[in-house]
Each structure stands twice: as structure tokens, then as C-alpha cells.
Amino acid sequence: MNSEGTGDERHWVVLFDSIHFVLAAERVFRERGVWCDLVPVPRDLSSDCGMVIEFRRQDLAAVRTILEDPRLGQQRVYQPVGDGHQEVGLSG
Amino acid sequence: MIGEVTNDAIYLDHAATSWPKPDEVLQQITRAFGSLTANAGRSGYRASVNSARMVFETRRRLAELLGVGRWENLVLTRGCTEGLNLVIKGLLVPGDRVAATPMEHNSVMRPLMRLVRERGITVETLPADPLGRIDLEAAQRLAKSKRFALVVVVHASNVNGVVQDLAGLRDVFAQTPLLVDAAQTAGVLPIQIEHERIDFLACSAHKGLLGPTGVGACYLAADYEVLPLCEGGTGSRSESLDHPDFRPDGYEAGTLNLHGIAGTYGALLGAQQRGLLGDGKRQLSKMLIDGLGEIPGVAVHSPRDGSALCVSLTIPGLKPDEIAARLEMEYGVLCRPGLQCAPAAHRHLGTFPAGTVRLSPGWRNTAADVEVALRGIHSVAKSI
Numbered sequence: 001m002n003s004e005g006t007g008d009e010r011h012w013v014v015l016f017d018s019i020h021f022v023l024a025a026e027r028v029f030r031e032r033g034v035w036c037d038l039v040p041v042p043r044d045l046s047s048d049c050g051m052v053i054e055f056r057r058q059d060l061a062a063v064r065t066i067l068e069d070p071r072l073g074q075q076r077v078y079q080p081v082g083d084g085h086q087e088v089g090l091s092g
Numbered sequence: 093m094i095g096e097v098t099n100d101a102i103y104l105d106h107a108a109t110s111w112p113k114p115d116e117v118l119q120q121i122t123r124a125f126g127s128l129t130a131n132a133g134r135s136g137y138r139a140s141v142n143s144a145r146m147v148f149e150t151r152r153r154l155a156e157l158l159g160v161g162r163w164e165n166l167v168l169t170r171g172c173t174e175g176l177n178l179v180i181k182g183l184l185v186p187g188d189r190v191a192a193t194p195m196e197h198n199s200v201m202r203p204l205m206r207l208v209r210e211r212g213i214t215v216e217t218l219p220a221d222p223l224g225r226i227d228l229e230a231a232q233r234l235a236k237s238k239r240f241a242l243v244v245v246v247h248a249s250n251v252n253g254v255v256q257d258l259a260g261l262r263d264v265f266a267q268t269p270l271l272v273d274a275a276q277t278a279g280v281l282p283i284q285i286e287h288e289r290i291d292f293l294a295c296s297a298h299k300g301l302l303g304p305t306g307v308g309a310c311y312l313a314a315d316y317e318v319l320p321l322c323e324g325g326t327g328s329r330s331e332s333l334d335h336p337d338f339r340p341d342g343y344e345a346g347t348l349n350l351h352g353i354a355g356t357y358g359a360l361l362g363a364q365q366r367g368l369l370g371d372g373k374r375q376l377s378k379m380l381i382d383g384l385g386e387i388p389g390v391a392v393h394s395p396r397d398g399s400a401l402c403v404s405l406t407i408p409g410l411k412p413d414e415i416a417a418r419l420e421m422e423y424g425v426l427c428r429p430g431l432q433c434a435p436a437a438h439r440h441l442g443t444f445p446a447g448t449v450r451l452s453p454g455w456r457n458t459a460a461d462v463e464v465a466l467r468g469i470h471s472v473a474k475s476i
Contacts (some may be wrong), residue, residue, distance in 0.1 A: 018336060051141055
């Protein structure tokens with residue numbers, strides 16, 4: 001199931017390798033005027049650094065552009081699906 | 093019990109460490125000890141994220157100061173020495189040839205000498221004038237005649253304050269990786285790492301940046317693979333028994349010195365307002381050098397052209413530690429006698445093995461401090 005176009009307004013999330021990248025990305029989101037928040041990693045996902053960035057799904061295109069920045073390391077984007085999350089390709 | 097130290101001394105030992113520290117440093121360290129400073133990047137609770145944010149902001153501000161756009165290439169260390177060891181031991185392989193200035197500190201020479209023994213590397217000294225300034229024409233001939241794996245340059249000598257021409261050296265060794273020891277110049281002289289095409293640079297927080305001891309930084313250009321000095325927990329990719337290969341995590345195993353980083357953050361908060369410290373250091377050093385030049389029996393081992401960041405002197409017939417002891421006892425002037433952990437530099441200057449007396453002014457020193465020091469040295473020199 002895909003939440004895109006289903007009226008599911010829950011936030012999408014970006015999972016990073018390290019908290020350094022989370023904070024760097026948060027800064028870029030703010031610089032670009034893209035809303036985001038730092039929240040604990042959802043239970044069905046896993047990352048040591050403990051935090052993910054959540055964003056609004058209508059900003060997906062802007063987020064994809066932001067995540068092309070090589071300073072932000074490797075990341076995975078997830079959309080909420082049912083009680084969990086499903087990975088979304090970054091290539092768009 | 094640790095004894096109390098009076099604060100009314102004339103402190104001319106800023107090449108060893110800076111004092112006093114700016115208020116922001118004390119405030120941030122007090123904040124870090126007075127409230128929960130949780131481990132950074134290990135958990136999702138607020139205190140842990142706050143610590144990570146402090147580390148991130150410290151790195152970002154330092155990267156900005158040093159002209160580094162790719163902040164992840166600036167790794168935090170325990171100090172300048174660790175950064176220099178990281179590059180030297182993580183980069184060089186058996187058979188490599190290294191060029192170094194004759195003014196290098198033991199933080200460069202000792203790891204190099206270890207690799208001479210253990211990896212069979214060779215180290216060649218760059219040609220220089222009697223004060224240790226690299227002779228770029230002679231260096232050019234050397235660069236054309238041999239292939240080097242690394243060039244190491246101490247940006248400013250901690251012995252006599254000589255500042256090397258980094259741009260000139262970069263041109264001479266255009267294709268060779270360049271390691272800059274910026275122990276004496278970070279926060280003091282303009283440094284734009286990426287613009288100046290510096291491949292590696294190490295510095296500490298506690299000297300020209302006016303931060304606490306126990307924190308340093310090392311820039312590693314993205315093009316090079318440098319083996320880390322140690323592996324361990326990083327708060328990232330914990331499912332793997334292999335150490336992360338991405339930056340900065342790959343070089344920051346174990347819990348960071350968060351209280352020291354807090355102080356460094358404080359130092360960087362005030363850095364923009366203070367500006368670089370080089371002009372002040374040079375003015376006071378020039379006053380010292382000019383004044384010493386008028387005292388009979390004193391030999392100055394620093395350049396007299398206003399470029400020196402500190403001053404080395406000797407008084408034939410007196411040992412450096414004897415001079416320093418009298419300056420402290422009779423004039424309250426604190427300075428560093430001896431070899432200043434740089435025997436190679438003293439061999440070049442002809443002041444080995446006794447060394448020199450080094451006077452290194454800093455951000456809170458005044459012309460009045462210099463006058464007292466000169467009066468003291470005049471008195472000591474007259475006594476022989």
C-alpha cells in the first residue's frame with residue numbers, strides 16, 4: 001500500500017547513518033525553507049543515532065534535492081504505511 | 093592537593109597554552125557540567141540530541157573559521173598531536189619518502205621517526221635559511237629531483253615564531269599531499285584550507301582558539317584514504333563489527349570529550365568578535381625583539397621583520413631555565429625555557445641542547461607586560 005495520494009497526512013521520515021548527518025540535514029532543510037522536525041526513530045525502523053527527520057510528503061521533491069548534497073551521507077526515505085513504514089526510492 | 097596559582101603573573105607562554113580563557117568558554121563548560129550532558133548521538137532523548145547539536149555546531153563553526161565547506165572532513169581529536177599522528181600513521185606506507193621543515197615539533201618528528209624504524213620510510217629536511225624559513229628555490233630543486241609521499245610543514249614555529257609561506261610551498265609541491273601543523277596558527281592567522289589546497293591540517297582548541305585543553309581537530313581532504321588511529325563505538329551502524337568508513341564517524345571512535353567540546357564551542361562563539369589574534373601577537377613580539385636588540389649580551393633567534401609570532405632568546409653564560417626562573421621570581425614573568433619539545437628546530441637554530449628562553453605573548457598581554465619582561469631580561473643579562 002502506498003500513502004501517496006491516499007489522503008494519509010502522516011509525516012514521511014528520513015533515516016541517516018549518524019546523528020551528524022541528521023543535524024546537518026536539519027540545517028539544510030531550514031535554510032531551504034522546507035519544514036522538518038527531529039523525532040525519535042519509529043519503532044519499526046532502526047538507527048543507532050536515535051533520531052530521524054520527518055517532513056511533509058508534499059515536500060518530497062524538495063527533500064529529494066536536499067538529500068543529493070554529498071555532505072549528508074547516505075540516507076533512506078520512508079513513508080508511513082499501516083502501522084509501519086515502507087522505503088521510498090530517492091531517485092524519484 | 094593542587095596548589096593555588098596567583099593570577100597576577102605576566103603570562104608570556106601562550107605558545108604552550110592560552111590564558112586567561114574568554115568568559116564564553118567558562119560559561120559553556122559550566123553549563124555542560126551543571127546540566128545533563130548526555131552522550132552525543134547514542135539516543136533519541138532530548139539531552140542526547142542537545143549534546144550532538146553542540147558537537148555539530150562546534151564542528152560547523154570551526155569548519156567555517158578554517159575555510160572548510162565539507163564539514164564532515166573535519167574530525168574532532170584529543171588535540172593537535174593526535175591529528176598529526178592520524179595523518180602520518182594513517183597515510184604513509186613502507187618505502188614512502190617525506191619532506192619536512194627543519195622546524196618541526198616532536199608531535200611530527202616522533203611519529204615520523206617511528207615509521208622510519210617500523211615502515212622503512214625516509215625523511216628529508218627541506219632547505220631553509222638560518223631562522224628556519226624554507227628556501228623555496230632550493231625546495232623547488234628538491235621537489236623536481238625526488239618524489240615525495242607527503243610534505244609536512246609547521247605553519248608557525250613554536251620555538252622562534254617563524255611563519256612559513258604555505259602558498260609558496262604549495263606551489264613548489266603542487267602534486268604532493270601537504271600536511272600543515274597549525275598548532276600555533278589556528279585562530280591566529282588566516283587559514284582557508286580548501287582555497288589554499290591544503291590536504292591535511294591539525295590544530296588544537298586550547299592555543300590560538302582560546303578553548304580548553306583536550307580537544308583538537310584534523311582536516312582530511314576527501315581524496316585520501318587515511319586509516320583511523322582506533323576503532324570502536326560511534327553510535328552508527330552498530331549492527332556491524334566493522335568500523336564505519338564514512339566521515340566523521342570513522343575517525344571519532346569512543347565518547348567524545350563533550351565538556352571540552354562545550355568549552356571549544358564557547359571559544360568559537362566569541363571568535364568572530366575577537367578576530368584573529370595574529371596582529372596582536374606580532375606587535376608585541378616585535379616590541380620584544382626590538383627591545384632585546386638593545387640589551388647587550390642577548391642573542392635573539394627570531395626574525396626581526398615583524399612577522400614572528402613569538403620570540404626566542406639566549407644569554408651566553410646563562411642557562412635558559414636559570415633565566416626563566418629569575419624572570420618569574422623577580423618580575424613575575426612566566427615563559428618557557430629549554431627545547432620546547434622541538435629539538436630538531438633547535439639543532440637548526442644552533443641552540444641545541446640547552447635551548448632558548450621563549451616569550452610568547454597572547455590576547456590579553458599589553459605593552460606594559462612587554463616592558464616588564466624587557467626590564468627583567470636586561471637585569472638578568474647585566475648580572476653576568
